[in-house]
Amino acid sequence: MRTRAAVATAPQTDLEIREVELDAPRSDELQVKVVASGVCHTDAIIRDQWYPVPLPTVLGHEGAGIVEAVGADVEGFAVGDKVVLGPAYCGRCEQCLDGHPMFCVNFYDRNFGGGRADGTKSFSDGDGEIGSHFFGQSSFAEYTNVVASGAVKVPDTAPLELLGPLGCGIMTGSGAVLNVLQPQPGSSVAIFGTGAVGMAGMLAAKAAGVTTIIMVDIVPERLEFARELGATHAINSKDTDPVEAIREITGGGVHYALDTTGVPPVFAQMTKSLATRGHGVLVGAAKLGTEAPFDIGTLLLSGIKISMVVEGDAVPQEFIPRLINLHADGKFPFDRLTKTYPFEDINQAFADSSNGTTLKPIVVY
Known part of the structure; x- marks a missing residue:
């Protein structure tokens, strides 16, 4: 399918909003219509190549959205489910099995590798392949394929325009x-x-x-x-x-x-x-x-x-609902930290985050 995405092309350079091709989700993935995505300091330092993530790529790792398609091997999700997207992890290594998936021994490759574990990428355009699966999600796109194990189902009443940052910055x-x-x-x-x-x-x-x-x-x-x-x-x-x-x-x-x-x-x-x-x-x-x-x-x-x-050494499937409940009870008013931006203003959101004008920008599609 065709979708719009913000593509990082070079250090210290504005993201380019392009129309790109999104491939079909794999058997262990969800295809998600992204409602909103937080902008995090980590997005900026990857754009600027503090870590050697291959460019061009689609960043974004604080996504929230609605499930559009479910991979053949995925259980527990259905089309129409609301989800908050957390980091990717293997679920099989010693750290994952011990309840510490954020210290997965495969964490770097799964979140900063620039694509799937087999080397394929979800996005492409006329110039070739574009990196995907940043933190298992690459949520600076209107539609994206995500690693299902990193997705957290939330109630139908959940305000998706607000909840994306629970997947990284607020969780951290x-x-x-x-x-x-x-x-x-x-x-x-x-x-x-x-x-x-x-x-x-x-x-x-x-x-x-x-x-x-x-x-x-x-x-x-x-x-x-x-x-x-x-x-x-x-x-x-x-x-x-x-x-x-x-x-x-x-x-x-x-x-x-x-x-x-x-x-x-x-x-x-x-x-x-x-x-x-x-x-x-x-x-x-x-x-x-x-x-x-x-x-x-x-x-x-x-x-x-x-x-x-x-x-935050979190298990996202346990911790994100916990934060949502604290917020609903008025004990964790993280919404006070946020400001929303239309997708077209994503580079302004980056700038405002960098200069401190906005604590937690959220791009809304």
Whole structure:
């Protein structure tokens, strides 16, 4: 079939909206009419080739839509089902079988390989094949073929125009808090970065009963918005040493911390802001080969734990419905972070995400 798609062609270059050919879904796939897709920092860094994903390709990995066709071997889905699309994983490796599919040993190939596992691609045009199956979905297209195991069926009443970011950015921040840090009610947390991932982590911490929530950033407007959403403290690290400020606020350090930036000096600040036996998580993506300072001499006696976390270490089929329920109950108002754009304005959505004008853009088809 023919469909429109936004194609990434070169680093630091606007996506091109083209009419392309979409092949038939394979036996393990769903064909989905995409209603909306979030725009994520990861889309931008792949466009800019931080990771070597072959170009041209169709990006997009926070899709939500309606099932149009069901592959012959797929069970549990029917035409007309509403779905939120999560990352692809094999379902057979040790990590998948142990309940940690976001650490699938085949995760990189399945999500960044530029096509199906057999090398075929879903999209093509007069110039040749176009990469597909980014995060198993390539949702910057009006219609796409997705890996069925990454799709999550949601209620018919679910607002698909809103829910796509639950498949990555919102899941990453909230999952890092709820699934990995697992903060105790009445505890303290510091979150470095007030983008969509950091704000999702903050909302999750509030929902979990954390009573001291410290947000760290250099953008005053975002820090003020974080206070509006429930942060108890806001630190502008351009003006104030965040480690000293956090230790003063908490009387020695936070129980939990989250670095959403992937910036080496910020990572170092996170490690030093933790209380004895505190737990810190890094979710921010950095270029391959990036190293960060880690004071093993001073920190040895602290007993801290540092975790590297992908996609909130979530099982999407369990975690995404959980977030939807929290939102419905008014305990996870992630809709406050979003702004919608028509598909034709997708490059403006990228620009607004990059300059901080919009925390979580959502492209609506």
